[in-house]
Amino acid sequence: MKNTIAYGSSDDEKWELACQCADFYIRTAIARSYGLRMLMESSFDQLRREVSDQLYAQALDFRQKTFEAENFHNYCRQSLLEREQQAAHLAARTARLPSSHSRAWKRDLAKHVLGHHRYQLPVGQGGFNVGTLRDLGPNEAMWQPSLVADAIPFADFMYVYDCGSDPIAGVVQSVRSIVARRPSRRLDMLFVSHFDRDHICGIPHLLHQQRGLRVDTIVMPYLDDIDRMIAFGRSVATSGERTAERFHEDVVVDPVGTMARFGPRQIVMVMPGDEDEGGSGFFELPPAEPPLSDPDGMPWKARDSTGWGSASPAARRTLDGATVVRRIEFDVGGGSEGGWLLKPHVKQASRRDREAFCAAVEVILRWPRGSFREKVKIEKERRGLVTKHRTAVSRAYAWAFGDKNETSLSLYSGPAEPQKAGAVLRNSRTFASARVGWMGTGDAGFKDPETVQRFQDHYRDEIDWVTTFMLPHHGSENNFDPSLFVVGAELFVAAAQPIHSHWKHPAPEIVKAIKASGARFRRVGSSPKSLLEERMVVFWPG
Template sequence: MKLIRTFHPIGQGAFYIERFNFDKDDFTIVYDCGSLTFKTTKMEKRIKSTFPKNHPIDILFISHFHADHINGIEILAEHCKIKKVVMPLIDDQTKILVKVANLIGANYSDTRLIDSPEDIFGNIPIIRIDSAEINPNFDGVSLENPTDISKIGNSTTNHSGIVFTPTLGVDWFFIPFNYKHDERKKQFEDALKEQGLNFDKIDTITKINNNKKNIIKAYNKVDGDLNENSMILYSGKNSDNHIHCFDHKHYSYLHHHFHLGFQSGCLYAGDIDLNAPNIVSDIKAKLRPLLPYIGTLQVPHHGSIHNFNISILMESIHCAIFSYGTTNSFGHPSDRVIGDIIPNNIYPHHVTEKNESIIVQWN
């Protein structure tokens, strides 16, 4: 099995790709595709320079529906041949939260991916992942009867923690977990009431625009990101498999210290809030048999101090990915988060909008 994993330089956003070769069969996944740093034309150029026209994408994983993670997906769908989509299942109130965050925070008003993703993807299987139940005493996912995702032909809803394989007989697993946390929703709801509003009064883009001034006042009272759901993803084996890493800016150092010898598994964290009650212990419980094989962590929400918890770090992790735009106004990444990571012998890789910040891993 051959793997090339690429963290693409698109600034304040996320665009991550894994390309596999299984006995001469190619298999490609994408985790998120969006950027607040790049305008549409530049994002289009990035996508078209990454994939040839009609390149098959076997699975598109969508962590959540904020603009900086999805606003390149329509271009991706037009340029490539997406075969399947895996996304979090979200309820009506969460849809409202996302629409508010996208319009107020990013001036992004396209709601098709939230309300009717078939309008973008056409007639392909859309696999929605239900919310996870928090159970830190869980005994770990079972890898005995994985689901061959290549055999799924219709849109379905599956439980959080379902174990996918690219095809039966391949020792590689994709395991999505859709975590829902509503502490910030409650903050926002209370702040809306102070402005004489509720969710029913802002459930469309038109209503949000009509109440924009008061919504902004409520929005600014929320600590951190207004995001209720985030789907994390384990992508890796259940056995030792070492991977190499290229970082253009620090190649000589990496070649000596990090070029060899860390595990190929990756934990993509999207914008998850690792400070939500019991969430880290739940992640570790569910992934218990696979924890020794996680060599790379995508640090959640561009390295925000509001989303990071040091307890997510583990001995196997050698590579921490920070994706952010160098001119972002949020203070990402947090100096505190970087300071927590380095003393744990984990190297922080900064993926920005600059071409030379690209990170490539391969085995």
């Protein structure tokens, strides 16, 4: 139906398109309030770019006044009811015995069984999490011993989330242990949350050509030149060993080139999903093929994380050969049912803070106003900023950001289709549900409700299955507000052993609030006894 309104060019095709976009926006907002998703949501971004901001604002104002919201509310209620009925019918058709019952393991037709181990290694102030997967098949004689065996040597798939510590000795020792226990020397995926030295300085040791692992895929956040300088300004406030400093500088100056030295088959960079957080730059890059699984390893599928079934994610290519995506999740080792889901999310610094940082650098270095954005595009200038002007960059970060820690890649790791699965944990207890998900958050900030809401929206289908939650920035009070209820995990973990007492990691107030909520808290420091190891078998009965 054509809209008629006295808004200048009301009969123009652009006005009709603007109204269509406004209608879609309104419907999407209502649908989300019911926990529903709109079809073709990814197409909205493309249509929206064809309409000017001014015309879209006019159309949105018009449609908000004239849209028959109650009819769409009724439609959503009916859709939700039908979904609940379908779920009930599915549950009735696939009803199964508890995992502890011997007959539950006789139903072998569509069964898929994965062993999953994860290790938060005791590196001190830093981050080093290792996860493994092994296809155990339907044979119960295989999965029971896997709960007590070392998973590193026999894993079919192994991934790492961050690899660093301050001082570096802590992570180097743990890296040597992992490499020595991995005869194949294969590392399927390395996830980098952000470019702080205490989260990346162990990577040259982990991926050393002679004494390290061979990585297939590296996944890290897409940070432009400004964002990387911001990350450097935050990290440079403390000094580290020269080898760690040099690698840190190289990553900031040229992240793709530096990571490419380790010989990965592909480098995947994840952009923030929201355009107001920098995601609009995605469409300025040339199209590319989405990330692909290595035929020689455990298979995985890259999917669009908006939830549209098996749709491949849209991908772009950088000039230096990295694959850039906005929304992606990796389904590892999926069988007829089940698999393991690795799902990243990137939260970027706000535009206002970015602009303040740029202005601060210009003032401190007495550069012409507005020149920083162009200068930082030049590799030689970036190298000078991380070597000759380290103090200036650090001061600019402190002025623009204070104690905030903004840009970081979070990662969910847990069973795919957990509502259909069962899990057996290593403490010999059996459970009827697979609530065994893990969430790593790097140095993400969870201090304001809007950020928390966006995070929860991104992980809408996974958030209730998280049982182990890594507190951001080692449990700093500047990054986490327990009153916002980011996630209802059973175990909250802080990887922390600060060498500077004024850091107060983890914050006593956060630890107290966690325990008061009935959840458990665990600090993983530098003592070998603080190692956190979680072992489980997840199965999807037929």
